[in-house]
Amino acid sequence: MAMNRRDFLKVGAGASGSLMLSLSLPGCSGLPTGYEQETGEWRPDAWLEITRDDRIYFTLARVEMGQGTYTGLTTLIAEELEVAPGAIEPRFAPVADEYKNPLYKLQLTGGSTSLATSWEPLRTAGAEAREMLIRAAAGVWRVDAKECSASEGRVIHPNGIDSMRYGQLVELASKEILRGDVALKPAAEWKYIGKQNRRLDARAKSTGKAVYGIDVSLPDMVYAVVTRSPRYGGKVQSFNGDEVRAMAGVLEVMEIDRGVAIVADKYWRARKAQDALKVQWNFSEAIDLSTPEVFETYRKAADEDAGESERSEGDTESVLANADKVVEAEYSQPYLAHATLEPMNATAWYRNDHMEIWAPTQAPDLGRIAVARVTDLAPNEVTINTTFLGGGFGRRLTQDYIEEAAAVAFRMDRPVKVIWSREEDARHDLYRPAMLHRMKAGLNKGELSGWDHQIVGPQILNWYVRNAGPAQFPWTPKFLYNTLGKVGVWAEGIATPKDISAIEGAIEYPYQVANIDIRHTHIDPGVPITWWRSVGYSHNGFAVETFMDELAHEAGQDPYQFRRRLLANEPRHREVLDRAARLGGWDTPVPEGRARGIALMRSFGTYVAQVVEAGLEEGSIRVYKVAAAVDCGQVVNPAIVVDQIEGGILFGLTAALYGEITLEQGEVQQSNFHDYPLLRQYERPEVEVEIVDSTETPTGVGEPGVPPVIPALGNALFALTGKRQRTLPLKADA
Amino acid sequence: MALRLTVNGETHSLDIEADTPLLWVLRDELGLPGTKFGCGAGLCGACTVHLNGQPVRSCSTPVEMAADGEVTTIEGLGSGDRLHALQQAWIDHGVPQCGYCQSGQIMSAAHLLATNPSPARDEIVAAMTGNLCRCGTYSRIIAAVESVAAGEKPAQEEA
Numbered sequence: 019m020a021m022n023r024r025d026f027l028k029v030g031a032g033a034s035g036s037l038m039l040s041l042s043l044p045g046c047s048g049l050p051t052g053y054e055q056e057t058g059e060w061r062p063d064a065w066l067e068i069t070r071d072d073r074i075y076f077t078l079a080r081v082e083m084g085q086g087t088y089t090g091l092t093t094l095i096a097e098e099l100e101v102a103p104g105a106i107e108p109r110f111a112p113v114a115d116e117y118k119n120p121l122y123k124l125q126l127t128g129g130s131t132s133l134a135t136s137w138e139p140l141r142t143a144g145a146e147a148r149e150m151l152i153r154a155a156a157g158v159w160r161v162d163a164k165e166c167s168a169s170e171g172r173v174i175h176p177n178g179i180d181s182m183r184y185g186q187l188v189e190l191a192s193k194e195i196l197r198g199d200v201a202l203k204p205a206a207e208w209k210y211i212g213k214q215n216r217r218l219d220a221r222a223k224s225t226g227k228a229v230y231g232i233d234v235s236l237p238d239m240v241y242a243v244v245t246r247s248p249r250y251g252g253k254v255q256s257f258n259g260d261e262v263r264a265m266a267g268v269l270e271v272m273e274i275d276r277g278v279a280i281v282a283d284k285y286w287r288a289r290k291a292q293d294a295l296k297v298q299w300n301f302s303e304a305i306d307l308s309t310p311e312v313f314e315t316y317r318k319a320a321d322e323d324a325g326e327s328e329r330s331e332g333d334t335e336s337v338l339a340n341a342d343k344v345v346e347a348e349y350s351q352p353y354l355a356h357a358t359l360e361p362m363n364a365t366a367w368y369r370n371d372h373m374e375i376w377a378p379t380q381a382p383d384l385g386r387i388a389v390a391r392v393t394d395l396a397p398n399e400v401t402i403n404t405t406f407l408g409g410g411f412g413r414r415l416t417q418d419y420i421e422e423a424a425a426v427a428f429r430m431d432r433p434v435k436v437i438w439s440r441e442e443d444a445r446h447d448l449y450r451p452a453m454l455h456r457m458k459a460g461l462n463k464g465e466l467s468g469w470d471h472q473i474v475g476p477q478i479l480n481w482y483v484r485n486a487g488p489a490q491f492p493w494t495p496k497f498l499y500n501t502l503g504k505v506g507v508w509a510e511g512i513a514t515p516k517d518i519s520a521i522e523g524a525i526e527y528p529y530q531v532a533n534i535d536i537r538h539t540h541i542d543p544g545v546p547i548t549w550w551r552s553v554g555y556s557h558n559g560f561a562v563e564t565f566m567d568e569l570a571h572e573a574g575q576d577p578y579q580f581r582r583r584l585l586a587n588e589p590r591h592r593e594v595l596d597r598a599a600r601l602g603g604w605d606t607p608v609p610e611g612r613a614r615g616i617a618l619m620r621s622f623g624t625y626v627a628q629v630v631e632a633g634l635e636e637g638s639i640r641v642y643k644v645a646a647a648v649d650c651g652q653v654v655n656p657a658i659v660v661d662q663i664e665g666g667i668l669f670g671l672t673a674a675l676y677g678e679i680t681l682e683q684g685e686v687q688q689s690n691f692h693d694y695p696l697l698r699q700y701e702r703p704e705v706e707v708e709i710v711d712s713t714e715t716p717t718g719v720g721e722p723g724v725p726p727v728i729p730a731l732g733n734a735l736f737a738l739t740g741k742r743q744r745t746l747p748l749k750a751d752a
Numbered sequence: 753m754a755l756r757l758t759v760n761g762e763t764h765s766l767d768i769e770a771d772t773p774l775l776w777v778l779r780d781e782l783g784l785p786g787t788k789f790g791c792g793a794g795l796c797g798a799c800t801v802h803l804n805g806q807p808v809r810s811c812s813t814p815v816e817m818a819a820d821g822e823v824t825t826i827e828g829l830g831s832g833d834r835l836h837a838l839q840q841a842w843i844d845h846g847v848p849q850c851g852y853c854q855s856g857q858i859m860s861a862a863h864l865l866a867t868n869p870s871p872a873r874d875e876i877v878a879a880m881t882g883n884l885c886r887c888g889t890y891s892r893i894i895a896a897v898e899s900v901a902a903g904e905k906p907a908q909e910e911a
Binding site: 087217221235437443661 | 769771772773776779780783784785786787788789790791793795796798815825826827830835839842843846847848849850851852853854855858861873877878880881882883885886887889890892893894896
């Protein structure tokens, strides 16, 4: 990532004499910050702070939801600063322009982008601080700074004996000028990158001391539960507020945009009161459809509209018309919930015309807009404190739970914590979209001659712009939030110039074919949707990689070799495919009653191939082994890479084996882990992960483990039973 | 109702509705938020604590059932500043990802090892199957429990 380092690094002395090195992440400089300038509000930067007593604080602008930013990003700073990662205390960032994700222009953690976007800026920040400390010490000793070095939080004198602690040097260092010409350490000198294996948050998370959103506790805090429309879009018509208000501990019963909130002195009293609450809903604008209608709607749309072309090469139509053999198949996938183990929650405190929020959120600047939307407040009258997240997976990109807490707290004179039940979490989620795929391919003498993929389903961004636009342009007048917000997003280009959530994983089709046609038929049945760990790659991956398997069998070829031959120009794809095949014992005999399946997907810049070994036991699908090969460029923390790929595999297996949210007349039918199960310990397959050695710029690993495992398992079941399953979840008795 | 509850060795007198789940008493009345709310139905195990030495799902245990009992939570598992061997193993093996389920996982594992110090792999898997982890840390959980059962010395380095 090319940039002028002078542009994003600033230095200053802190009030307490500490050295504060602030860094504006690239991509932010052009961002308007009008409203903050007008009010003269101090705007903190992203910064590293070193105190006189040698404490080193690092403000972490990418939230920690399990994926490892707390350790990984700290390691980048530590490497160049010449301190052990464990010597640095990460702090969660407040909302500020400097913390925006340069790819999204929002303060957002998602899309497996944290490491890639931090790789150079954070190392540079660490290096600049180190050099300033060295120059400060050299000035004291009257020696050439080039002769000094830094190690373990100290600057070392050229004589190799004397040294000074960073803390002793911060005041002098803060007077040094940033030169913007610091050289980053060569890979051969790295002490922590590629080697650091410990997690810096493991201790707090093994002792019960890590503070998640649900753990926030404030003086005089009260609790709220919200009853929402059982069908999305329903509005409150009336409710028995007086009756509920008379119940033990109940302080307030109020209508808010999202339903009816009960505030009580204790959480359990709020819950009990909720049992007595009777709400009459107006369903005139509510969704009314059932799951089969969703797919009927999709099929009708697909028949009527061939879709917008997303990639077109050659002349697929005529090639398919003249092929020896044309293979056609339709795939579908259901809505999926996120099921973070920490249910949605947020705590809000309105006092002195200011709203303070504590919440586990993936996008605190969107949270600020959500608060402004439901109160009289402007975004700069809202403070968001981010906590550890008990899982994110995309769910916490949407700020509905913060919106609820703010709406309630705005009318209370005490802090309020809103906690969702598990059932509410399942029924009022925003889901991974249900999707339909129509695939068609031509084979000539066993060679792939044409590939046609029609993707049918909604786009996610449409559900998102209402808060994203104003977050990018916080001075947007409120009455324009819904309209200008959208224009702003398109103008600025969130995520990418267009929403690729429906087509990602399809348009990057890596296999060599001269004639290819990929189209998206847009149809949105109105069921709330959002991003979900690997999103489009999760459904397109299933369609593309299962269909590739079908073609291999139609062509009478080995599914691994069939793919491999079509990857002659894609060395990184081919490398992970070869390694997964080797690791998974593709060419070795399969134990009796088992079969293997293979799949490959590059997502978020990371290449992952997997071989799944599965069988059927007592009427259930049993996954014995998953071998995965991953190329994510330069590895920062090998253990976290393995963990994320393995975690992604189990997440994908949960979807493949169980994941299904269904609707009946607009109502979600699932509620808790008995009817929306997650993979359990006894179902865990043996997972082996092999990482390709690479010096390419690091890419993310939070999501890429998910997509291949779903088709790889389906392909294994086909190899076992001869029956092809084209819809999810997979069944033992298909 | 008024009741007495001993938690992590400290006895508390409480006046609380009898059907309040133990979980919310621990978290909101006694200031011990290490025990987590996951499902409210005993399905995920995030709220696991020991009641009179037995693992229970505190989300679905009315506090009256714990009256006069002794409760141990994640905060009281170690002794003073010394971590329980499992907690140290969790750190050494880098088990937690999001970490939300881990208090419950550790409490289940602690009960297993208290009753069966050298469990076989199958026994560990069976004992831990009631605890869900959405991040997929299951294999590191097994490795951490096995390392404690095998009496491996914890790493010296602290995270």
